[in-house]
Amino acid sequence: MRGLGPLILALAAVSMMSLHCALLPLERVFPLNQRVELDSLRARDRLRHARILQNAVGGIVDFSVVGSSDPYAVGYGLYFTKVKIGSPPKEFNVQIDTGSDILWVTCSTCNDCPQSSGLGIPLNSFDAASSSTSGMVPCSDAMCSSAIQSTASECSQSNQCSYKFQYGDGSGTSGHYVSDMLFFDAILGESLIANSSALIVFGCSTYQSGDLTKSDKAVDGIFGFGQGDLSVISQLSSRGIAPRIFSHCLKGEGNGGGVLVLGEIMEPSIVYSPLVPSQPHYNLNLQSISVNGQLLQIDPATFATSTNRGTIIDSGTTLAYLVEEAYNPFVNAITASVSQSVTPTIAKGNQCYLVSSSISDIFPTVSLNFAGGASMVLKPENYLQHLGFYDGAALWCIGFQKIQGGITILGDLILKDKIFVYDLARQRIGWADYDCSMAVNVSLTSGKDEFINAGQLSVSSSSRDLLFKMLPTSIMTLLMHIV
Structure with a gap:
């Protein structure tokens, strides 16, 4: 008997709506007598689907690369990329580091951190109070427990999960972990780039030492691509947002640059x-x-x-x-x-x-x-x-x-x-000589589903079949209209 009440109310609401309905005129975007090419329809659909699929999972994540290995030619001596964190998103320049696990950026409360950079880039700091999606990582959080076991992390008296890292060159940083949204470009369909986001845990640096304090090569932080549970590659892959494999191609000539993707470059x-x-x-x-x-x-x-x-x-x-x-x-x-x-x-x-x-x-x-x-x-x-x-x-x-x-x-x-x-899935590293200024083929899974990077990544037909298996049915139905 308890279920009849809502049903009767719903029927009554439908009846009321039928008595007070309004007629809304509909117009076609493309008139019937106008010939429209299939490419035009696909292009229009992609613009709409890019909005609908903002948080769809299972794509390749693409990061831009700046810098060079030659400090004497262009004044770099390191490679770095941009990450967007917080709501609204704020850009940070972070060094690409496969020798450490944690992504960290300079905290707004860091007093002795560099204020300018000899790399010709503005320096930014993270302010948790300015982000509507930021949160403290308490000691009881599973991520904090993992960090304490694998790094020099600890719990502060204020119940914040804190860290202290020392790098091989003698430099170091300490601070506390926070959680917030990371925004990135994910490849989800043919020539489709969706602005995706995911909640991640990262470090907010309140103290730096050694070379990290020098302004000649100062950046906003370090992007660790290690295998630890707290690395971004591990956090994203554990939730099916990106594959457990990443690749880079660092350009050595001229002003450097290159390619960095969460996915497998095929060669x-x-x-x-x-x-x-x-x-x-x-x-x-x-x-x-x-x-x-x-x-x-x-x-x-x-x-x-x-x-x-x-x-x-x-x-x-x-x-x-x-x-x-x-x-x-x-x-x-x-x-x-x-x-x-x-x-x-x-x-x-x-x-x-x-x-x-x-x-x-x-x-x-x-x-x-x-x-x-x-x-x-x-x-x-x-x-x-x-x-x-x-x-x-x-x-x-x-x-x-x-x-x-x-x-x-x-x-x-x-x-x-x-x-x-x-x-990381197969526990191996591969390499090949390559001109890193050229396009690269990228795959979601080893040796099977290829993508193309020619400035912007796009998906091949075989890759779309894989993506359909990974996406929810409602999203898959939408994608069927553009392939």
């Missing part, structure tokens, strides 16, 4: 090497080094992964660092190969060469040989740095730095002009 020449399990970073098993095809006499145990050894991929590092036992044979082999064509010299403690012609015609190629039979071929530009001129000759220096008893680190000097794919 036939990519080779893969498995990640070393149970490591906090993207650690690969480097087995040997070859110069001009000749294997260097280096004990394989030199590169073995243990407490303080191994080889990691780190986009937050500008140069490259080689353990001492491998550094000396490497430099000696390079010098011996070019000693008849250049003048070896020492500059500021580094092995350098005075070169009168193109380095690509003189210097040998180098191969870093990894587990799984995957070799990373380095051109001279990937292991040399141009430091100016002397007596009419160009001064080129070894870009690898010697590190004693530490980890071999492959930074931007090595990563530039290559596609790098971080396949």
Whole structure:
């Protein structure tokens, strides 16, 4: 009997509406006697669907890339991207860092943080009070519990989840975690870019030290792309918003730039090497080094992964660092190969060469040989740095730095002009030489569904089939009208 009341009221409301209805004139956007091309209809539909699908899930996320690995040519020495956080959205320039997990930006309460940047960009700070969607992360939050277990996080007396990070270069930051909306471009259909958003947890920095306090290369924060639970890639993939795989292609020439996507860049020449399990970073098993095809006499145990050894991929590092036992044979082999064509010299403690012609015609190629039979071929530009001129000759220096008893680190000097794919689902990293100013093919899932990036990403037919499976039925019906 309880269910009849609402039904009777609803019928009465319909009856009342029928007695007081109004006639509304309808007009066609495209008259019947006017021929309309299918492309025009699709274009109109896409504009509407871009609004409807603002929070649909399961797409590729695209970030712009600015910066360069060459601080001497363009004054950068790092790669960074823009993120939009808060309501209304505010833009922040953050360094791309595969060597750490957390996204953090400077907090408005940070007193000693840089106020200007030598990179020619404005510096912004995050003010939680100015965002209608911002929230404190309490100690009882599951994200805070995860952070406490995996990072130097703690709970403050005010029940805020706090953090303190120390980076490899000696710089550091501390602050507290907040939650707010991250806005990004997601690719959901053919030539369709929807402004999507997701609630994420990130750091609000109230204290910075070391190089982070220097204004010459100051940015608003660091975008950590590690494997930890608090990294943005982990947060988005755990909710089906983005795949558990990301890729970048960092341009080395000119003013730099490049491509960064949450998705897999597809290229036939990519080779893969498995990640070393149970490591906090993207650690690969480097087995040997070859110069001009000749294997260097280096004990394989030199590169073995243990407490303080191994080889990691780190986009937050500008140069490259080689353990001492491998550094000396490497430099000696390079010098011996070019000693008849250049003048070896020492500059500021580094092995350098005075070169009168193109380095690509003189210097040998180098191969870093990894587990799984995957070799990373380095051109001279990937292991040399141009430091100016002397007596009419160009001064080129070894870009690898010697590190004693530490980890071999492959930074931007090595990563530039290559596609790098971080396949977290399959626990592997792939790479291939590539002109990063060109378009790239991108996929939601490894090796199957391809997308195209030609300034703006678009979806192929096979990808649309996958997206239909991932989207709700109501959204899928709308998409059926544009494909």
